[in-house]
Amino acid sequence: MDRELHPGNLTMAKSDSTMDAGGAAGTDDPANAAPEAAPDAGKPAAGTAVEPDDTAASAALSTAPVEDPADGGTAVPGSFGGVRRPGALGAAAWAAREGLGWARWFWRQLTSMRVALILLFLLSLATIPGSLVPQSSVDEVKAQAWKDSHKTLTPIYEKLQLFHVYSSVWFSAIYILLFVSLIGCIIPRTWQFVGQLRGRPPAAPRLLTRMPAHATWRTDAAPEQVLAAAEKVLRRRRFRVERSGSAVASEKGYLREAGNLLFHISLIVLLLAFAAGQLWKSEGGKLIVEGDGFANTLTQYDDFKSGSLFRADDLDPFSFSLDSFSGSYERTGPQKGTPRDYAAHITYSDGSDGSTRKATIKVNEPLETAGSKVYLIGHGYAPMVTFRDGKGDIAFKGPMPALPLDSNVTETTVAKIPDMRDKDGNKVQIGFKGNFVPTLDLKTGTMLSQFPALDNPGLVLTAYKGSLGVDSGVPQSVYQLDVSKMKQYTTKDGSPFAQLLKVGDTMTLPDGAGTLHFDGIKQWATFQVSQKPGDAWALVGAVAALVGLAGSLFIQRRRIWIRALPGTDGRTVVELAGLGRSESARLPEELAGIAAALQPDAPPAADAPDSADPAEPSEGARA
Amino acid sequence: MILAAAANENLAHISNYLIYSAMAVYTLAFLAHITEWVFGSRSAVGRTAAALTAEAQETTSTVTVTTRSAEQGGGTAVLERPKVVTRSAPGSRDIPDGPGAAGTSEKGDLYGRIAISLTVLAWALHVGGVLTRAMSVQRAPWGNMYEFSTTFGSVAVAVYLGLLVAKKNVRWLGLPLVTSILLDLGLAVSVLYTASDQLVPALHSYWLWIHVSCAIVSGAALWVGSASSLFYLFRDSYEARLVRGNDGGAWGNIMSRLPSAATLDKFAYRINATIFPLWTFTIIAGAIWAEAAWGRYWGWDPKEVWAFITWVAYACYLHARATAGWKGRKAAYLALLAFACYLFNYYGVNIFLGGKHSYAGV
Ligand code: HEM
Numbered sequence: 001m002d003r004e005l006h007p008g009n010l011t012m013a014k015s016d017s018t019m020d021a022g023g024a025a026g027t028d029d030p031a032n033a034a035p036e037a038a039p040d041a042g043k044p045a046a047g048t049a050v051e052p053d054d055t056a057a058s059a060a061l062s063t064a065p066v067e068d069p070a071d072g073g074t075a076v077p078g079s080f081g082g083v084r085r086p087g088a089l090g091a092a093a094w095a096a097r098e099g100l101g102w103a104r105w106f107w108r109q110l111t112s113m114r115v116a117l118i119l120l121f122l123l124s125l126a127t128i129p130g131s132l133v134p135q136s137s138v139d140e141v142k143a144q145a146w147k148d149s150h151k152t153l154t155p156i157y158e159k160l161q162l163f164h165v166y167s168s169v170w171f172s173a174i175y176i177l178l179f180v181s182l183i184g185c186i187i188p189r190t191w192q193f194v195g196q197l198r199g200r201p202p203a204a205p206r207l208l209t210r211m212p213a214h215a216t217w218r219t220d221a222a223p224e225q226v227l228a229a230a231e232k233v234l235r236r237r238r239f240r241v242e243r244s245g246s247a248v249a250s251e252k253g254y255l256r257e258a259g260n261l262l263f264h265i266s267l268i269v270l271l272l273a274f275a276a277g278q279l280w281k282s283e284g285g286k287l288i289v290e291g292d293g294f295a296n297t298l299t300q301y302d303d304f305k306s307g308s309l310f311r312a313d314d315l316d317p318f319s320f321s322l323d324s325f326s327g328s329y330e331r332t333g334p335q336k337g338t339p340r341d342y343a344a345h346i347t348y349s350d351g352s353d354g355s356t357r358k359a360t361i362k363v364n365e366p367l368e369t370a371g372s373k374v375y376l377i378g379h380g381y382a383p384m385v386t387f388r389d390g391k392g393d394i395a396f397k398g399p400m401p402a403l404p405l406d407s408n409v410t411e412t413t414v415a416k417i418p419d420m421r422d423k424d425g426n427k428v429q430i431g432f433k434g435n436f437v438p439t440l441d442l443k444t445g446t447m448l449s450q451f452p453a454l455d456n457p458g459l460v461l462t463a464y465k466g467s468l469g470v471d472s473g474v475p476q477s478v479y480q481l482d483v484s485k486m487k488q489y490t491t492k493d494g495s496p497f498a499q500l501l502k503v504g505d506t507m508t509l510p511d512g513a514g515t516l517h518f519d520g521i522k523q524w525a526t527f528q529v530s531q532k533p534g535d536a537w538a539l540v541g542a543v544a545a546l547v548g549l550a551g552s553l554f555i556q557r558r559r560i561w562i563r564a565l566p567g568t569d570g571r572t573v574v575e576l577a578g579l580g581r582s583e584s585a586r587l588p589e590e591l592a593g594i595a596a597a598l599q600p601d602a603p604p605a606a607d608a609p610d611s612a613d614p615a616e617p618s619e620g621a622r623a
Numbered sequence: 624m625i626l627a628a629a630a631n632e633n634l635a636h637i638s639n640y641l642i643y644s645a646m647a648v649y650t651l652a653f654l655a656h657i658t659e660w661v662f663g664s665r666s667a668v669g670r671t672a673a674a675l676t677a678e679a680q681e682t683t684s685t686v687t688v689t690t691r692s693a694e695q696g697g698g699t700a701v702l703e704r705p706k707v708v709t710r711s712a713p714g715s716r717d718i719p720d721g722p723g724a725a726g727t728s729e730k731g732d733l734y735g736r737i738a739i740s741l742t743v744l745a746w747a748l749h750v751g752g753v754l755t756r757a758m759s760v761q762r763a764p765w766g767n768m769y770e771f772s773t774t775f776g777s778v779a780v781a782v783y784l785g786l787l788v789a790k791k792n793v794r795w796l797g798l799p800l801v802t803s804i805l806l807d808l809g810l811a812v813s814v815l816y817t818a819s820d821q822l823v824p825a826l827h828s829y830w831l832w833i834h835v836s837c838a839i840v841s842g843a844a845l846w847v848g849s850a851s852s853l854f855y856l857f858r859d860s861y862e863a864r865l866v867r868g869n870d871g872g873a874w875g876n877i878m879s880r881l882p883s884a885a886t887l888d889k890f891a892y893r894i895n896a897t898i899f900p901l902w903t904f905t906i907i908a909g910a911i912w913a914e915a916a917w918g919r920y921w922g923w924d925p926k927e928v929w930a931f932i933t934w935v936a937y938a939c940y941l942h943a944r945a946t947a948g949w950k951g952r953k954a955a956y957l958a959l960l961a962f963a964c965y966l967f968n969y970y971g972v973n974i975f976l977g978g979k980h981s982y983a984g985v
Binding site: 064087113114116117120121123128130131132135137138165166176199209210211213214215274333334335363364365366373375377475520528529530532535538539542543545547553554589591592 | 694706707708709710742818828830896897899900903904907911912913914916917918919920922923924925928929931932933936938939943944945946948949964972976
């Protein structure tokens with residue numbers, strides 16, 4: 001396929017494959033779609049019957065390149081270097097010519113429509129594995145679970161980068177090639193389009209009757225008068241009009257090409273915005289209990305992920321505190337317990353001044369402040385407890401970390417008390433472990449929660465004594481108690497010590513080790529704070545792509561010629577012809593409309609044979 | 624509160640009855656269409672081959688456009704316009720469209736009309752079912768797969784009836800359409816049924832209305848397009864046989880009654896090209912919604928992945944149409960593949976792959 005520019009007046013002499021006539025005769029024309037429709041290399045593509053000068057008339061009706069079916073055969077070059085002169089200099093010159101030739105050949109291949117099509121197809125194929133194999137970047141836990149249960153496949157998959165398909169070498173290679181191809185396609189097409197805009201509609205072909213839609217009649221009006229009227233009619237319909245000799249040439253629908261270019265450029269904007277988002281993004285998670293606050297610094301996050309070009313001082317300065325959290329749930333019906341509404345009521349300050357504002361964050365309604373967005377991700381309950389040691393001193397007071405296990409918010413909870421004294425004043429470490437249940441129903445015989453709201457909350461705890469292992473320096477999860485170096489408290493009869501507490505109850509450990517008082521319950525919520533620089537551009541790109549696409553698919557580019565010549569009988573022969581980028585029913589209709597608009601100025605002669613026989617519309621024309 | 628809940632339960636029951644009644648009437652329409660095809664097969668069709676030989680040489684056809692001019696005598700006078708001669712593109716077969724399912728049989732045509740009337744009736748019941756369901760849950764009727772399927776079916780029939788009203792040549796679609804609607808509803812009421820209820824918080828958003836309604840309209844129209852592509856493939860082989868001078872083959876009798884391959888291909892292209900921007904918008908709307916709900920507009924969730932694959936596949940199809948050597952059958956295969964991606968995204972992802980979107984309720 002050849003990408004040379006073709007101005008509208010190119011003639012046959014050059015090379016058939018540079019002609020845009022194939023596109024002109026209907027690139028998206030199904031009538032052309034039959035396999036045998038592919039024009040031979042030796043014939044002008046617009047139709048076997050089109051005369052040479054007609055080809056010029058239909059040239060460059062779009063900026064889409066013409067795929068020469070013979071391309072596959074001729075594109076394979078022999079040697080680009082030509083004759084090699086003797087000596088080192090000759091060899092070097094030959095190698096340079098050869099290299100350049102190959103580079104140009106490669107570039108032409110890469111930027112051809114055929115390769116674009118193949119790359120697009122490859123892209124859709126390459127996207128599939130990422131939906132079948134769990135992706136670490138999407139769901140780390142799921143990916144790990146998959147790896148654990150597929151011991152033999154995992155190393156192979158890891159080699160193939162199947163756990164992070166969308167950042168893998170092969171996926172990247174495909175889309176990078178596609179976008180290089182895209183850029184290599186857009187640039188020449190843009191130049192060509194600018195050329196078309198500056199050029200003039202190509203002159204009327206010699207035989208207008210050969211065009212896809214055509215009409216003719218005789219009139220008594222003078223040719224000059226007919227042409228002047230034609231110019232007026234076409235201008236009124238916002239055609240670009242060019243008068244030359246006995247004919248008026250006109251063209252319309254350039255927005256199609258503009259739309260198509262805009263669409264493809266927007267794809268590049270979208271890709272860049274996406275890349276920027278990946279490189280500079282930051283995303284942190286934070287659990288906040290009612291009454292507590294958060295300031296946007298790295299150290300405050302529970303977990304934090306960022307793009308490779310992100311720096312810590314890029315974090316937007318703002319802070320907020322969780323005043324209260326409310327959740328409502330379906331009370332009846334088969335979906336009993338399904339959450340209906342979550343709302344986190346917060347007070348925030350955007351860091352610009354000291355003032356604070358109140359806001360509510362819901363699942364679909366993040367807080368937007370100071371360039372960041374704060375999303376509500378999850379929620380749960382935290383039992384509030386006070387632990388007094390053997391001496392009666394408060395060793396711990398506050399929320400116990402708790403982790404929801406199921407949709408009714410049965411939670412596991414843990415408390416670690418590393419620094420306390422027993423009744424004799426000895427330093428000991430104690431750990432509590434158990435479950436918090438917002439709706440306890442002992443009749444069910446389980447300790448699982450029956451409903452996610454706080455209908456009948458209960459806290460079941462057991463306690464351990466020994467080494468918590470917190471001094472070893474290895475980071476520990478706050479949700480887990482390592483009991484490997486601890487001993488569970490037992491009752492007098494030797495069974496493990498455990499107790500069910502309601503709010504206000506107190507649990508007294510054996511041996512007078514201390515007491516734990518269940519003060520109450522607070523709710524907590526987890527938030528995700530994200531900062532994503534590319535988002536605005538992604539939106540701009542998406543909207544532009546949509547606008548461009550609409551222009552590209554709904555606007556038709558077409559040419560209309562009107563010729564008026566004195567006939568042999570002294571009357572004027574008026575000829576109209578239209579040529580569209582695609583053969584559609586609209587072009588003949590438009591032509592008929594223009595013909596009708598022209599008739600007051602060029603009334604058909606009474607005995608004109610042409611307009612007398614209303615023929616039966618054929619099947620093909622009706623479609 | 625309790626009263627309202629009871630009213631809603633009632634509405635949900637009414638909705639179910641309406642859907643079952645619609646299925647019954649669709650079944651009658653199905654039988655009527657079958658009868659139409661049966662009568663049609665007895666009519667003397669055999670026109671295509673004759674037309675082929677008669678018209679093969681003639682490459683031009685004419686349209687006479689007449690308009691009424693209001694100036695002369697209150698719009699009664701007919702202004703004769705010059706005829707516009709159109710020539711088909713070179714290489715096309717110039718085979719006219721078939722006469723339709725009924726062939727030349729008047730009885731067949733009658734049954735065809737009955738079938739369409741029944742389809743209209745069934746569609747009214749169907750839409751009633753969808754609307755009462757929406758009223759019973761007081762939200763858009765596409766919060767889970769059952770609702771999505773029933774709404775999808777009603778929109779597909781609406782697209783078909785709309786094209787009929789617009790006088791498009793789509794009557795041949797009747798039988799495949801009714802068949803697939805019956806399949807769709809059958810699956811919905813048996814496998815996918817979910818009792819009417821509210822939505823989980825993540826689905827509370829006006830983007831639900833926008834994103835899902837666009838996805839449904841896109842899917843329904845793309846279904847019509849891909850049916851056309853499929854029949855194009857059949858009809859194209861049939862025409863190729865005729866051109867080679869063979870008889871029409873075992874299915875010749877049926878094929879001869881379909882529109883010509885060129886018409887089917889053009890029709891499929893029109894639909895797919897018109898819907899492609901809407902599908903693009905569907906994905907953009909989904910991304911905006913995901914941004915609000917989950918904090919990222921694109922996260923390679925399986926549903927997103929398959930929406931993207933579907934989109935790229937349709938882009939492939941449009942490119943193929945613009946590339947010599949890829950038009951025709953190859954492009955049609957791409958169109959079918961692209962629609963298969965859409966279907967997989969709809970059923971397959973929810974059932975096999977899960978991900979964030981699967982709470983939409985299988
Ligand atoms: C990044 C992926 C791409 C996507 C999603 C894409 C999408 C599209 C779509 C949807 C159309 C249809 C518009 C129409 O028919 O007018 C189109 C047309 C076109 N594309 Fe692409 N494209 C991509 C890459 C490319 C590349 C790499 C090239 C060049 C080698 C290219 C060249 C063209 C041309 C020339 C047309 C116009 C065809 C015509 O006017 O009929 N595209 N593209």
